[in-house]
Amino acid sequence: MGTAFWWPIVGPSTGRGLPPLLGIIYLFTACLGCTILGIIITFAPSGLYFASTLPGSFNDWQFASPVDQRVGGLLMWVPGCLIYICGIMGLLARWYGVPEAGTLPDGAPERIS
Numbered sequence: 001m002g003t004a005f006w007w008p009i010v011g012p013s014t015g016r017g018l019p020p021l022l023g024i025i026y027l028f029t030a031c032l033g034c035t036i037l038g039i040i041i042t043f044a045p046s047g048l049y050f051a052s053t054l055p056g057s058f059n060d061w062q063f064a065s066p067v068d069q070r071v072g073g074l075l076m077w078v079p080g081c082l083i084y085i086c087g088i089m090g091l092l093a094r095w096y097g098v099p100e101a102g103t104l105p106d107g108a109p110e111r112i113s
Helices: 002-010 020-043 065-097
Strands: none
Touching: 002 020, 002 065, 020 065
C-alpha cells in the first residue's frame, strides 16, 4: 500500500505523476491524517490505546500504559510528518527547478527568426 501511495509522487514516469502543486496538496492532506490521529492518541486520557497489554505483544521497555500511549502517539505524529515534509520539500524543489514556458535554459543561445 505504501508503494501505491507514493507512486504518483516518485514514480519513474514523469508524464503520469501528479504535477508538483497537486503532489504537495496530496502529501499535505495525508500528513493531516497522521497528525490528527497522533494528537488524539498523545493527549487522550489514559486507556484509549494500550499496545503493551495486547495479547502476543511484548513490552521490553516496561512502559506504563499512559506513557506507552503517549509514546505511540508521538511516534505517529512527529516522524510521520517529517516523512511527508521531506516529500513536500522535494516537490517544491522540483517545481522551482522546472523552467517556465518561453524561457531559455542558462547558456542556451537565443534564436533569431
